[in-house]
Amino acid sequence: MSKKLLHIICLASTILLFSCSRDAIDELPALTRAQLSINLVNNGDVDQQEEINSIRFIVFGSTPGGVRLDVNEHILLSTPETATDIDAQLLKVTSSNDILVVVIANEPQSLTSKLDGIASLWTLQDMLYDISDILNDDGQIISTTGMPMTGVIRDISIAPDETQKVEMVIERAVARVDVFLEAIDGGAVTGYTAGSTSVTLHNLSRDSYFVMGNVDNGTRDNADSSKDYGKVKEDVPESDLLPGAWTATTSDTWAYSSATGAKNRKLLCSFYTAERIFKSDYSDRLAVSMANVPKGPSDVTGITEKVIETITKVDDKGSPTAQPxxxxxxxxxxxxxxxxxxxxIQILTITVEDWGERQDIDLNMDL
Incomplete structure (x- = not known):
């Protein structure tokens, strides 16, 4: 996998809602004219930016007859740009006191025709995609597509001659698993050997619902589920669970060092996987196998299909809480x-790096 995405933290967007000006589009009824100005931004850290090749804006509004599609606009950028480089987009919208906005960046080409034909809020929520469609033969994101990202915000009210500002977050529509190797103890030696050292990550999945709400937007994980938008796959068939395999193509060996700045921990490989909920019996949880890992000058070690069952999550006060x-x-x-x-060899810790705020998860797995 390419290392260029390893330190990406977050991507945010800001939506500005403006009332219509006098030159608003004439075909809208006079009492419903409004403009939606959408400006994507991020926090300015170049390591946290994603290139954007395309953007789609889908707007649903509430009417006396029910929820109605108001805008479905797909914009292709002539050259990839980061969020901070994209000019604000003006959309013609019908004013309403209950607007839902979906922003999609870098949609897979396999979904474009379906997204073009979207007319229902619920059809959009049920749309599935295969993340293998956005990966090349090396398992990297296809550059011409880019990292797919979605965001949903609702309960927006906009009326003629009214100006509002709404902040919104868009998130990547995939997860990634990174596998690192670390030398510990004084004098310990480890590394990897070309053509021999291998890692297998079991139970990766590819199918996922495409559009999902966001916690920061108030459209996911609400106590009142009616405010949420989106679905998560669960009870994934065994036939849809696949292993991800990596074999070293180069060799490297390093010994533990207590010196300041010593690199005792190095990345081996990364895998993209789809969002999903595990089964309660642990049968489809992620599991790790490693083979022919150097341990000292002449020995090797490894592990076989160790299932990750229990984690200890550390909250913002530093208090650990064990949980599945x-x-x-x-x-x-x-x-x-x-x-x-x-x-x-042992796997002692798993950390979850949210592409936003970091969370630490400790996993005790003495092997």
Missing amino acids: FTEIRRNNVYQITARVGKIG
Whole structure:
């Protein structure tokens, strides 16, 4: 996998809602004229930016006859741009006291015709996609498509001659799992060997619902589920669970060092996977196998299909709470660290790096 995405943290967008000016589009009835000005921004850190190749804006409004599609506009950019480089887009909308806005960036080409024909809020929510459609043969995101991202915000009210400002977040529609190798203990040696050292991540999935609400937008994880938007796959058939495999193509060996700045921990490989909820019996949880990992000058070690069952999540006060590992969530980076010491190999910690705020998850798995 390419390393250029390893340190991406977050991507945010801001939506500005403006009332119509006197030169608003004439075909809208006079009492419903309004303009929606959408401006995408992020926090300015170049390591956290994604290139955007296309943007789609879908707007639904509430009317006396029910929820109605108001806008479905797909914009292709002539050259990829980051969010901060994109000019604000003006959309013609019908004023309403209950507007829902969906922003989609870098939609897979396999979904374009379906998205063009979207007329129902619920059809959009049920839309599935296969994340393999956005990956090349090396498992990297296809550059011409880019990282797919979606965001949903609702309960927006806009009326003629009224100006409002609404902040919105868009999130990546995939999760990623990174596998690291770390030397621990004084004198411990580890590394990887070309054509020999391998990692297998079991139970990766590819199918996912495409559009999902966002916690920061108030459209996911609400106590009142009627405010949520989106669905998560669960009870995924065994036939849809696949292994991800990596074999080293180069060799490297390093010994544990206590020196300041020493790189005792190095990335081995990364895998993209779809968002889903695990089964309660652990049968479809992620599992890790590693083979032919150097342990010292001449020995090797490994592990076989170790299932990740329980995690200890550390809250914002530093208090650990044990809980089951129940789901893979989009826009998260799951970092698995295998540690090699004088005795052997063990996986001691898993951290979840949200592509927004960081969360730490400790997993005790003495192997």
